[in-house]
Amino acid sequence: MIRVEGLTKRYGNFVAVDNIDLHVPKGSIFGFLGPNGAGKTTTLRIIAGIMRPTKGRITLGGDDVVDNPMAAKRRLGFIPDRPFVYEKLTGAEFLRFVAALYQQDGEIVERRIDELLDVFELTPWKNELVESYSHGMRQKLIISSALIHRPEVIVVDEPMVGLDPKAARLLKDIFRQFVDRGGTVLMSTHTLEVAEAMCERIAIIQQGKIVAQGTMEELRQQTAAGDASLEDLFLKLTGGPVMRELVAVLDG
Numbered sequence: 115m116i117r118v119e120g121l122t123k124r125y126g127n128f129v130a131v132d133n134i135d136l137h138v139p140k141g142s143i144f145g146f147l148g149p150n151g152a153g154k155t156t157t158l159r160i161i162a163g164i165m166r167p168t169k170g171r172i173t174l175g176g177d178d179v180v181d182n183p184m185a186a187k188r189r190l191g192f193i194p195d196r197p198f199v200y201e202k203l204t205g206a207e208f209l210r211f212v213a214a215l216y217q218q219d220g221e222i223v224e225r226r227i228d229e230l231l232d233v234f235e236l237t238p239w240k241n242e243l244v245e246s247y248s249h250g251m252r253q254k255l256i257i258s259s260a261l262i263h264r265p266e267v268i269v270v271d272e273p274m275v276g277l278d279p280k281a282a283r284l285l286k287d288i289f290r291q292f293v294d295r296g297g298t299v300l301m302s303t304h305t306l307e308v309a310e311a312m313c314e315r316i317a318i319i320q321q322g323k324i325v326a327q328g329t330m331e332e333l334r335q336q337t338a339a340g341d342a343s344l345e346d347l348f349l350k351l352t353g354g355p356v357m358r359e360l361v362a363v364l365d366g
Contacts, residue, residue: 115140115267115298116161121170123156130156132322133170138267138315140175143289143299145313147306149352153322154302155195158271161300162192174267188216191260193270195302197252201245205236205255208244209262216263223262230258233288234281249276257285267298274305286312310344320352 116138123131131153138144148154159165161172163179163186172179177186199208206227213223231237234254239247247255253276260268268289274282289299289312303309309316310330317327326336326347333347334340342350 115175116144116269116300117171117173118157118161119171121157121160121172122168123153123160123165124168129322131160131167134319134322134324136317136324136327138298138300140298141293141296142314143293143301143312145309145316146300146302146319147304147309147316147348148302148319152319152352154319155271157319158192158269158300158302162190162269163187164192188263189266191263191265191268193257193260193268193273195271195275197249197256197276199244199247199252199255202243204241204243205231205247206240208255209259212259213262218263226262226264227258230261233284234258250278250281253277254281257288261288265297267300268292269300271302273301273303274308306343306345306348316344318348318351325351 116136118134118136121131121134122129134157136146146154146157156165160167161174161179163183166180174186174189177189179186200211203211209227209230210219210223213219213226228237231240234257236251236254236258239251244252244255257273260270273285277285286308289301293299301309301313315327315329316333318325326333328336330344334342337347337350339347339350
């Protein structure tokens with residue numbers, strides 16, 4: 115469903131993403147992990163068509179994100195790490211606005227709005243201005259907006275930020291049901307337990323490069339890590355020097 119080939123993003127002399135390849139199969143949850151500043155969010159924004167790559171090719175269901183952006187974006191629902199909403203719209207108006215971007219309106223959209231607001235327990239705030247929403251409520255609204263047009267693939271950056279435990283569990287269940295119905299999820303998260311429990315395959319990015327990719331068993335084989343947890347694998351691949359420096363400081 116998602117293919118990334120030779121993706122590179124440069125800012126002047128700084129290389130944020132360095133010639134990476136990813137394949138996210140249809141009907142799977144794929145984890146995309148890395149420390150802060152590793153290039154995760156840049157990669158996801160390029161896949162979502164928000165930023166242009168310096169070079170490389172990205173396709174969603176065969177549609178090139180750069181050459182055929184409208185067709186590619188119709189397949190996609192994007193959930194950013196920081197919810198951005200128009201505060202002077204109500205929750206329902208915001209969802210209608212997003213649906214209209216995909217040329218969808220009428221009774222089907224109204225029914226979809228009611229369904230999504232009910233699922234995320236936002237119905238009492240349907241006609242309230244978004245400026246009155248808490249951070250967690252805004253995150254729920256953004257998630258709803260990513261689902262409003264019934265996408266084939268969801269790209270999500272830190273999905274659990276701002277959600278209470280009940281809403282986080284609901285989102286996990288939604289992702290699983292979405293995939294069971296043939297959808298595809300590419301998910302970046304710092305919550306490694308969530309990634310290990312939910313993702314069939316995982317890629318780890320460090321300093322703009324993919325340092326490991328595969329199933330948990332394949333990651334263990336690549337790192338000769340035995341039966342290590344994802345947290346142990348992640349620290350081994352990305353945190354070695356930092357951990358040594360920390361030990362040196364504590365031992366002082």
